[in-house]
Amino acid sequence: MRTLFPLKPTHKKLHTLPPYSNPSPPPPPPKYFTPTHLNTLINTAIQSKNIKHATQIHTQIITHSYMSLPFLFNNLVTLYAKCGHINRSLKLFSKAHGESKNVITWTSLITQLSHHKKPLQALEFFNQMRSTGVYPNQFTFSAILPACADTVIVHGEQVHSLICKHGYEFDVFVASALVDMYAKCSNMCYAGNVFDEMPERNLVSWNAMIVGFLQNKLYDGAVGFFRKIIRERLGPNQVSFSSVLSACANTGMLDTGKQIHGVAVKQGLITLAYVKNSLMDMYSKCGIFGDAVKLFQTIGDRDVVTWNVMVMGWVQNDNFEKACNYFWVMRREGVSPDEASFSTVLHAAANLAALDQGTLIHDQIIKTGYGRNMCVRSSLITMYEKCGSLADARWVFQESEHRNVVCWTAMISACQHHGHANRVIELFEEMLEEGMKPDYITFVCVLSACGHTGCVEEGFAYFNSMTEIHNMSPGPEHYACMVDLLGRAGRLQEAKKFAESIPIKPNASVWGALLGACRNHGDLEMGIEVAERLFEIEPNNSGNYVLLANMYSHRGRLAEANEVRRLMRVNGLRKETGCSWIDVKNKTFIFTTQDRSHSRTNEIYEMLGQVEELVKKKGYVAETQHAINDVEEYKERSLWYHSEKIALAFGLLTLPIGAPIRIKKNLRTCGDCHTVMKIASEIFDREIIVRDINRFHRFSGGSCSCGDYW
């Protein structure tokens, strides 16, 4: 017996966690202010983003009758926006007389609307400004271009022509903003044209190009421009470094990343937070997490991104406990988590199926006010669902305003995991009715759901709708779903034909789906052929060898079965050990196959014997095709010692009568265990919930929620 998840300490220490922000004490209010004095106060308030101070300053400006002073008025507009109250800025602006609004007033407001991600409103004010006869200057254009970048490219093009009309196209600030705008609108060609025609460039112009390449996934371009900066001795700054390192991280360019690390050290920029964090992320994503950890240990001033990179790193290394632990350490060190922290750590909690963890994190989300963020909500849905609580997942979904595709897809996937394939289709149709555009992953879920209910025709209809209605081209995952769909329905020849007719290069999952179907329908001949292909594509996947060996031994072709197993060993592969775990009284107990390490082993095996006897009375016959050994008797015994059955026996022994038994497993559950769980749920009148690597099985009254499709 081992206990997992040593995460408990965080429970009681929650109230000792540091506060999320440290508000600075308000300055003592003097009696009389000069305009300059008030302006200084405005600048201080902008720094501290203190809305109370903003209101006080506003009052003082009114009592001193300074509202007609343009520079104070303009700065007040900016101040309210910077304090997060853009609506007050708008109100202030609307109350002012037309003639008192100069180009700076308009530009201030447009800048703030741009920053607050209200691009359409920014454009509206830009047009209003021009219709009232105020001419935009280079600052106005620099402010409106980022807003254009957040909309459709036509707006940007129109502004571009205005820029030329007013003769600002060679201004370094305006042109850099133009480069950025075209890059964000995915037009690197235009961005490059503007860049090439600039008579004078600064580092910002160069960085805008690097960032543009990065955002458009043209990673080589990003690296190329970075190299040019070095060659021309322009002195890259932290913006250049963080962007180019992100490019390296996303493509796994470890060598380039290391070179850039060297340059950062030489230039003395290694101390900067952005540079260090990007380097950590680069090492982590390039597969040498150890180097990322080393770097992490040298960082004294860790900010939220530093921690997020670490938490993400543990997630990528499948160490979800460590990921959760790092999250709580971050909290205790006084760093406030943000939406990225929450979505990452929820992902970890979901994979641990640790509902207590997930709930604690949900508390934190509510306290910090990140609960409205769509990434966070989608992760919450998935967390609850993977922790077994579909009801909570649905609740989060229903309470969500402005759901996006990811949110919908998360809910669809939740229903799919819990065996509600009909609900998947309903939700998908609802989503379409609301005008939401499904994405690549949505279709994976929907097609997969069709496969699990045997709806072949519907599946094909949805598959065809991808190209015909939604203007998307199916990817390898979708083809795999279709092969799976046909395979499950027993239409093996069609499945094979389909797999061979795929217009793109089919990946392992396509043939994997077909191999699974061959196993389920006992087609050894096709199985051999498909397995051969798979051994070529993914020689290191032990699952394929196991499947083929089992198919051979099922047919009594033991010599060949052994040969496949020998091949597997020669390749240095082992079947992943199955393990199951179960929570009893806030403790997690983990069992492997034939586990005898628990102190109550004798009782457990006695209970297992009882279960066996009772289940056999109900007409159960061992499904030895799922076993590895060759001798019938051993086969059956080895089946009885599968980890989920041991966990079931332990649950029956230790959990109160009538309480549901929740078992989690690291692999797919086998057919034999599935049958036993079904019968056991009936004879013990207990709800048994098994979460395997793919989905939930909720057994009750002798049947399973998955409808025997999994």
Added chain:
DNA sequence: ATAGGGTTAG
């Protein structure tokens, strides 16, 4: 005017 980390699948 430019910047680092994240969400949904199998």
